[in-house]
Amino acid sequence: MNKDYRDYRMEDFLADEYFIRWVKFPDAAANAFWQQLSADVPEKAPLIREAREVVYALSTPVLVKNDPAREKIWQAVLDNIQQTPVRPLRRYRRLWLAAASVLLLLALGATWYFTSSITVSTGYGETREVILPDHSTVMLNAHSTATYARSWPVTGKREVMLDGEAFFDVKHTGDTFRVQAGPARVTVLGTAFNVRHRQDMIAVVLQRGLVRIDMPDGEAVPAFLQPGEGWSYSHQQPPVVMQAVDTSAATAWTRHELLLNATKVKEVIHLLKDNYGYTVILEDSTIGEREIKGRIPMQREKDLLFVLSRILDVDIQQKNDTLLFTTK
Amino acid sequence: MQDKELWSWYKSGEISGLEGLYNAYYIPLTNYGFKFTEDKSFIEESIQDLFLKLWRNRDSIATPQVVKQYLLLSFRRILLRKLEYSPSRLEEAFSGEHIPFYLELSYEHPLIRAERAAELKKKVDALMDTLTHRQREAIFLKYYEDLSYEEIAEILQINTGGTYKLVYRALERLREQFGDFSLLVLLYLLQRRY
Numbered sequence: 001m002n003k004d005y006r007d008y009r010m011e012d013f014l015a016d017e018y019f020i021r022w023v024k025f026p027d028a029a030a031n032a033f034w035q036q037l038s039a040d041v042p043e044k045a046p047l048i049r050e051a052r053e054v055v056y057a058l059s060t061p062v063l064v065k066n067d068p069a070r071e072k073i074w075q076a077v078l079d080n081i082q083q084t085p086v087r088p089l090r091r092y093r094r095l096w097l098a099a100a101s102v103l104l105l106l107a108l109g110a111t112w113y114f115t116s117s118i119t120v121s122t123g124y125g126e127t128r129e130v131i132l133p134d135h136s137t138v139m140l141n142a143h144s145t146a147t148y149a150r151s152w153p154v155t156g157k158r159e160v161m162l163d164g165e166a167f168f169d170v171k172h173t174g175d176t177f178r179v180q181a182g183p184a185r186v187t188v189l190g191t192a193f194n195v196r197h198r199q200d201m202i203a204v205v206l207q208r209g210l211v212r213i214d215m216p217d218g219e220a221v222p223a224f225l226q227p228g229e230g231w232s233y234s235h236q237q238p239p240v241v242m243q244a245v246d247t248s249a250a251t252a253w254t255r256h257e258l259l260l261n262a263t264k265v266k267e268v269i270h271l272l273k274d275n276y277g278y279t280v281i282l283e284d285s286t287i288g289e290r291e292i293k294g295r296i297p298m299q300r301e302k303d304l305l306f307v308l309s310r311i312l313d314v315d316i317q318q319k320n321d322t323l324l325f326t327t328k
Numbered sequence: 329m330q331d332k333e334l335w336s337w338y339k340s341g342e343i344s345g346l347e348g349l350y351n352a353y354y355i356p357l358t359n360y361g362f363k364f365t366e367d368k369s370f371i372e373e374s375i376q377d378l379f380l381k382l383w384r385n386r387d388s389i390a391t392p393q394v395v396k397q398y399l400l401l402s403f404r405r406i407l408l409r410k411l412e413y414s415p416s417r418l419e420e421a422f423s424g425e426h427i428p429f430y431l432e433l434s435y436e437h438p439l440i441r442a443e444r445a446a447e448l449k450k451k452v453d454a455l456m457d458t459l460t461h462r463q464r465e466a467i468f469l470k471y472y473e474d475l476s477y478e479e480i481a482e483i484l485q486i487n488t489g490g491t492y493k494l495v496y497r498a499l500e501r502l503r504e505q506f507g508d509f510s511l512l513v514l515l516y517l518l519q520r521r522y
Contacts, residue, residue, distance in 0.1 A: 010509060011499040015492065017476060024474060050513060057512040058471040062432040063355075064362035069372050070354055074347070077379045081343070310514055 006041055013051035014058075023055040121145040122164075124277040125301045127253065134158055134171050139254045141165035141196075142275035165196040165274075167254045170209070183219065184233060187212045193225075194250045198274050201234040205250040215239065258296040258304070265290045265312065272323065276301050283326045287312060331395035339386055350379055353396070356473070357403050363429050363468060364404075365411055374407040381406075397479040400469070404483060431456055431464040433515055451511055458505045463498035470495055 013019050022030035038045040108131065122128050122140050130138045130146065133153045138146055144164020149157065158177040160168075170177045172190025179186040181197035184204075191209020196202065204213060206225040213223045213231055220239050223231050230245035252259035253275075260268070266288035269280040282288055292311060297303050305323070309316045317324045334352070337345025354375065361371035378399070382389065392398035413427045433452055456464065462484065469480045481491040503509065 010503065011496055014499050015496045020471065020474075050509060053513045053516040054509045055471060057433060057516040058467060060433065060516075061359075061363075061468060061472055064359050065355060066358045066362075066368055066371065069358075069368070073354075073372055073376050074350055074379075076376050077346075077350070077383070078343075080376075080380050081383055306514070 005037055005044060008044065008047070010047060010051055010054075013048060014054060019051065020055055023052050024059065119145060119147045125275065127256070132158070132160070134173055134177075136168065136170040136177065139167040139169075141167075141253050143277065162195055162197055164198065165194070165253070167194045167251050168192065183216050184239075185214045187214065194247075200236075201232065203230060203232040205230040205245050205247055207247045207251065213239070252295075253298070256297070256299045258298050260292050260294055260296065262291045262293050264288065265292065268292070268308070272304075277321050278323045279321060280323045280325060283324065287314065287325060287327075332391075335391060335395050338382070339389075339391065341386070343383075346379060346383055349382075349395070349399070353399050356396070357399065360400060360403065360468075360473075361407055363431060363465070364407060364427065370407060370410050374403060374410055377406050378403050394475075394479060396473070397475055397483070400473065400475075401483045425461055427461060427465075429461040429465040429468070431459075431468050433512075448511075448514075451506075452515065455502060455506060455511065458501055459498050463494055463501070466491060466494045467498055 038048055120130050122142055122144050124143050126142050128140045140146055147161040161180045169192040170188050170190050177188045179195055181195050181202050184202045188211045192207040193211055194205045206227050206229055208227045211225050223241055225231055230242040233239040249259040272278045272280055296307050305316050313328055314325045334345050334348040357375055469475045477491045478488050481488045
């Protein structure tokens with residue numbers, strides 16, 4: 001701990017036991033120590049960040065398993081010992097963890113209950129989970145705002161106004177729950193669904209339960225969605241109900257990832273605009289039409305840009321809130 | 329903590345203690361074994377021998393400082409003897425390089441087009457190929473199994489300083505070969521799960 005980290009090179013961090021231990025098993029003391037070091041020696045901060053990622057990469061070799069043999073070998077051991085197996089171990093630890101996580105959820109729920117405010121907003125690149133007075137949860141995506149009445153706990157009127165994107169997991173209480181997204185009103189009992197309201201378009205994807213969507217007088221007949229169905233509306237066209245929507249892709253953002261299934265690059269560019277506030281300029285506009293498939297980490301926008309640049313084989317330059325994609 | 333409990337349970341003659349250790353270490357031991365050989369019958373036999381030996385000698389075996397390191401070390405000794413690498417006798421003379429150890433990092437990802445994946449795989453394989461067998465084993469024990477330099481030294485039968493140097497040289501080699509570590513950073517980003 002008394003080493004002079006000022007002279008540390010990449011290899012020194014990577015081979016440092018205290019550093020590796022922190023990356024793999026972070027605790028409060030080690031967090032404080034490395035944060036302090038980054039603050040004291042700012043020129044080493046990027047190196048520390050990169051070294052962390054390299055430790056992770058080196059820590060994940062291809063894992064080879066041989067599951068079918070597991071029982072067979074143990075049986076052979078037992079046969080050799082010539083003793084019959086005794087009752088399996090009880091999983092004390094798992095029980096304890098489950099109890100702790102239930103307690104943690106209860107504590108979180110209670111905290112939110114007493115500190116609930118009228119408006120919850122997220123900035124660019126930020127997501128937030130909110131537990132409503134009725135213990136329904138709202139996961140708010142980047143650059144989004146959810147608003148509800150302060151009197152909710154008293155009146156019991158479950159209504160949320162949404163601008164942006166959110167995933168709702170609604171507690172079934174017998175009372176209806178409403179989400180107002182622009183002109184569209186989504187009415188539910190108890191269910192889980194994603195609502196996206198960006199610029200002129202609104203999209204709802206239902207994961208489970210049943211919802212009803214109403215538009216103001218005369219604009220459209222009410223729509224009823226079944227799990228796995230989606231509904232979308234843009235100002236030019238009447239609303240459409242879509243069957244067999246990929247709900248896990250629609251809610252991937254709640255797990256901090258982007259799930260792409262032959263998605264056009266220009267749709268990803270829309271997302272950079274909606275969620276991070278970036279305007280993207282393509283040097284070669286045909287890139288926008290390219291399709292990509294798979295899972296991209298989105299914990300930090302830096303990761304997203306880095307992975308995009310490697311996959312598309314482009315350089316990404318950032319100037320304020322503009323991103324320039326140039327072919328390598 | 330749990331290791332120690334299982335161990336004392338097993339030491340007191342409870343077979344459920346041994347079974348707990350078996351269940352906790354079946355996968356790590358199997359995975360470690362496959363880095364030395366692709367022939368799974370050697371690995372299966374070695375695991376069986378290890379746990380039989382543990383049971384038969386439970387009265388004479390001293391309680392190790394770190395159960396995991398003890399099991400990896402004992403397993404390695406049994407496996408290498410079966411593979412006829414005779415670790416104890418030759419390891420010093422050949423500085424361990426006669427014992428193969430292959431380490432592949434996870435790189436597969438559906439996002440990457442086939443030709444890019446092939447290219448990435450080639451690069452990562454080349455990266456690991458520039459290391460010696462001993463360096464790969466030290467990297468595996470250090471970063472994947474989280475053993476200390478001291479514990480690794482005991483397994484590889486060299487001193488602690490030598491183990492640190494082994495890891496450090498490996499890292500230096502990785503950088504010399506590729507200019508920087510960005511390939512490894514990419515690997516890390518692609519395989520994260522939330």
